Amino acid sequence: MMIDLTHTLTTSTEAPMSIWPGHPTLEMKKVAKIPEQNANVTLISLGSHTGTHIDAPNHFIADGLTVDKYDLTKLVGRALVIDVRGKKPREMITWEDMQKWEGQMHEGVIVLICTGWSQYWGKENYEEHPFMDLDAAKKLMETGVRVIGCDTLSPDSICSPECEVHIEILGAGGMIAENLRGIEQVLALKDPIVSLLPLKLDSCDGSPIRAVAWSAGGEYFS
8 A cells, every 4th residue: 555645736725735935836727628639748846845845955055055956865764653643733853752663763764743733734734733853853863864854834833943853854855745645544553764855956955755654565665
């Protein structure tokens, strides 16, 4: 079984998308369509951090790696889900909340922070998500982990313009996948693998991704 961890990119007003304040919104326009032409072609305009996406170090680090230069082998790997679904709106996720998984954290493991907040995608309270404490981010980097994913707008509080968690992780050469959905489904997988591959955008600070997870040794992994 493959689990789709990606929100649908849509311009529909019936299924609105959550966007970081000030970032570009998605636009999709048919520039050719059947039967008037012999093929359908769509012009797409969006930000590098639209929808389910990944932040490259260059997002906050001036000389950091861009998505086209990042080692892709680090973006497909064993997933470790940190289940903090009991957190309240705008509540901090501390190292104490994560510490019981410390023995499974090491280089090559992709840590997925499961808050359950993807259920609020497109709603006003999506911005009220729990967020990671800076000390937790530092200790996470000390374990050797370099890639994390979250089912929220950001691992930082939207009320924190400094984005200290971003700077800590990206400054360590890490990557951050944001706006994942359905991370709780990964808990049911045996030895889960996750893929967070970006588009190969020249010198770009981030990219939309099609995030998916599956069980190691299963139909989708060899």
